[in-house]
Amino acid sequence: MINIDLQKIHKNSYGDFSLDIKCKIDAPVTALFGPSGAGKSTLLSMIAGLVKPDSGCLYVDGECLFDSQRGIHVPIHKRHIGHVFQDSRLFPHFNVENNLKYGYQLIPAKSQRLAFSKIVELLELSHLLTQRPHQLSGGEKQRVALGRALLTSPRLLLLDEPLASLDMRLKQQILPFLLRVKNELNIPMIYVSHAIDEVLSLTSQVAIIEQGKILAFGPFNEVIHHQQVLVLAHTLGLENILQAEILGKEIEAGYIRASIGDQALYIPLSNQELHGFSDNISGNITVSIAASNIALSVNPVSGVTIQNQLASTVTNIEQLVHRTLVTLTLKNTSQQLIAEVTAKSVQDLQISIGSKIYCLIKTQSIHPLASA
Amino acid sequence: MAIENTFLLSPAEVEALWLSAKVAFYCAWIICIPGIAVGWLLAKKSFFGKSFVDSLVHLPLVLPPVVPGFILLLLLGSQGLIGSWLQQSFGISIAFTWIGAVVASAVMAFPLMVRSVRLAISQVDSGLEAAAQSLGAHPFKVFITITLPLALPGIITGLILAFSRSLGEFGATITFVGNIEGETRTLPLAIYTYTQIPGGDIAALRLVVLSMLIALGALMISDMLERKASQRIGRGYKGQKS
Numbered sequence: 277m278i279n280i281d282l283q284k285i286h287k288n289s290y291g292d293f294s295l296d297i298k299c300k301i302d303a304p305v306t307a308l309f310g311p312s313g314a315g316k317s318t319l320l321s322m323i324a325g326l327v328k329p330d331s332g333c334l335y336v337d338g339e340c341l342f343d344s345q346r347g348i349h350v351p352i353h354k355r356h357i358g359h360v361f362q363d364s365r366l367f368p369h370f371n372v373e374n375n376l377k378y379g380y381q382l383i384p385a386k387s388q389r390l391a392f393s394k395i396v397e398l399l400e401l402s403h404l405l406t407q408r409p410h411q412l413s414g415g416e417k418q419r420v421a422l423g424r425a426l427l428t429s430p431r432l433l434l435l436d437e438p439l440a441s442l443d444m445r446l447k448q449q450i451l452p453f454l455l456r457v458k459n460e461l462n463i464p465m466i467y468v469s470h471a472i473d474e475v476l477s478l479t480s481q482v483a484i485i486e487q488g489k490i491l492a493f494g495p496f497n498e499v500i501h502h503q504q505v506l507v508l509a510h511t512l513g514l515e516n517i518l519q520a521e522i523l524g525k526e527i528e529a530g531y532i533r534a535s536i537g538d539q540a541l542y543i544p545l546s547n548q549e550l551h552g553f554s555d556n557i558s559g560n561i562t563v564s565i566a567a568s569n570i571a572l573s574v575n576p577v578s579g580v581t582i583q584n585q586l587a588s589t590v591t592n593i594e595q596l597v598h599r600t601l602v603t604l605t606l607k608n609t610s611q612q613l614i615a616e617v618t619a620k621s622v623q624d625l626q627i628s629i630g631s632k633i634y635c636l637i638k639t640q641s642i643h644p645l646a647s648a
Numbered sequence: 649m650a651i652e653n654t655f656l657l658s659p660a661e662v663e664a665l666w667l668s669a670k671v672a673f674y675c676a677w678i679i680c681i682p683g684i685a686v687g688w689l690l691a692k693k694s695f696f697g698k699s700f701v702d703s704l705v706h707l708p709l710v711l712p713p714v715v716p717g718f719i720l721l722l723l724l725g726s727q728g729l730i731g732s733w734l735q736q737s738f739g740i741s742i743a744f745t746w747i748g749a750v751v752a753s754a755v756m757a758f759p760l761m762v763r764s765v766r767l768a769i770s771q772v773d774s775g776l777e778a779a780a781q782s783l784g785a786h787p788f789k790v791f792i793t794i795t796l797p798l799a800l801p802g803i804i805t806g807l808i809l810a811f812s813r814s815l816g817e818f819g820a821t822i823t824f825v826g827n828i829e830g831e832t833r834t835l836p837l838a839i840y841t842y843t844q845i846p847g848g849d850i851a852a853l854r855l856v857v858l859s860m861l862i863a864l865g866a867l868m869i870s871d872m873l874e875r876k877a878s879q880r881i882g883r884g885y886k887g888q889k890s
Contacts, residue, residue, distance in 0.1 A: 324782055325782075326778055326782075351781075351787075352778070352781040352782055353781045353782070353783075353784050353785055353786055353787070354784075355782075356784070357782065358782070358783075359779070359782040361775065361779065363775065365773075365775050365776055365778075365779035367776060367779075367780070367794060368776075368798070368881050369797050369798060369880060369881035378780065378783050378785070378793075379783030379784050379785070382783065382784040382785055382789075383784060424783065425782075425783070428783050428784050
């Protein structure tokens with residue numbers, strides 16, 4: 277449980293603004309999401325102790341790490357908070373093994389909750405141990421940085437855009453490792469990102485930050501429907517999150533059969549399954565669908581390759597500058613989807629609140645996230 | 649016979665060479681820790697009077713060497729403020745001894761050491777130091793395990809510069825400790841002495857060549873050490889693969 281109430285006049289290249297963050301974090305993974313310069317990294321730095329807040333207080337698991345009134349500012353090295361940076365920050369004069377052991381050796385043996393061999397195995401680092409950081413790829417560097425932080429047995433792990441410097445292919449390779457850490461190690465994480473797909477692969481619990489303030493806090497599905505969040509999320513690439521029940525897996529055909537309400541949904545098999553990170557596929561699955569990948573139709577369409585056609589009812593229409601966001605409730609469920617369409621098509625199809633509409637979704641634009 | 653005389657060093661010349669090496673070695677040795685400390689202070693900390701400290705450290709670089717030499721004489725000479733106290737309390741006399749020569753060249757070489765260390769330490773990525781602290785390392789531990797090893801090439805450069813500066817030190821040395829054969833007559837002083845006596849040209853030339861060889865050797869060793877240290881910290885050397 278992390279209790280945050282911190283203020284700081286923040287100066288950066290985007291100009292001065294005041295940071296004022298109040299929240300309670302109590303989820304296994306909480307994502308701090310927002311545009312560049314919103315204060316996400318500054319907030320992480322204040323939690324880590326790298327930046328001293330002007331006022332307020334900070335409690336982690338009941339221990340006070342900062343309190344301006346009582347004059348408490350626990351130094352970085354006594355906070356027991358792991359920190360993974362965007363630029364990995366491996367020590368260039370040590371090999372991978374000594375990088376990993378740097379913090380591990382500093383804690384007493386009885387506090388070493390995670391065995392060295394376990395982390396090496398979990399993050400698949402054994403073949404890299406004798407290498408120097410400059411010999412590693414970007415993805416390998418981040419895995420080592422993650423392992424190095426985990427080996428200090430932190431009570432909280434801060435991840436500051438750990439995937440931002442990696443390309444899409446490498447991101448897809450690292451995300452399964454982050455999921456493993458989340459699922460197996462039980463260390464609470466705060467994950468900063470401005471890429472929503474990345475965030476949603478790990479957690480649905482988000483804090484949306486803009487201009488140094490928390491705009492919304494809670495499950496992504498709920499906060500996304502706030503007017504301000506919607507506008508902000510749209511500029512960053514709006515994603516829908518849906519829960520579906522798995523009916524079966526068609527390995528040969530490369531998709532999962534699932535249902536939402538009583539409607540069929542075909543979900544492509546993710547990299548995880550294809551690469552053998554096979555979580556048992558049963559029960560529920562969470563998927564993300566970009567709002568811009570959803571087309572709307574008044575009638576069901578035949579003779580097209582689009583397999584997913586979900587009947588729904590329009591519940592809201594939000595006019596943005598160039599685009600229109602149509603919120604739809606899927607038939608026989610309470611789940612909502614947001615489709616991004618042009619104002620013209622809304623007029624042409626005479627879409628209004630209460631209209632019965634089919635959402636057309638290409639299978640390949642559905643991204644499976646962690647199985648819930 | 650004449651040829652042999654041209655190339656062979658006289659005992660006095662060997663003594664000057666040996667003394668120079670000894671003085672330069674001790675000079676580099678005694679400014680090592682203070683040089684790193686002051687270099688670190690100037691690179692990392694901001695404090696009241698920092699620019700004054702900075703200027704004071706660099707003063708010997710811009711003053712005529714005879715000035716620091718004279719100031720040392722006033723302070724550490726047998727009649728000087730500190731010198732007389734040392735003499736009375738411990739029976740130690742620094743002026744006109746080889747130890748005085750070490751002190752004189754240390755004062756002259758100190759700014760070179762500090763400049764190198766300061767540059768090297770300020771170039772160490774502070775993000776790495778922050779990362780080390782977040783892994784639970786005390787700031788002093790961070791300095792020893794991260795900052796110092798990564799600044800090592802610059803520290804080595806500083807030490808070699810100080811060594812070389814000491815080998816060439818003339819003005820402050822002759823002012824503070826004089827030109828006593830076997831005690832304070834280092835190579836530059838010996839060269840100067842030979843140029844002042846009739847028929848000393850050949851001997852002076854021999855020592856000039858010797859000085860050049862030593863200086864060249866020192867620079868090459870410095871280059872080699874720096875390259876090794878750079879490779880050790882995983883950094884390419886002068887434009888090589890980084």
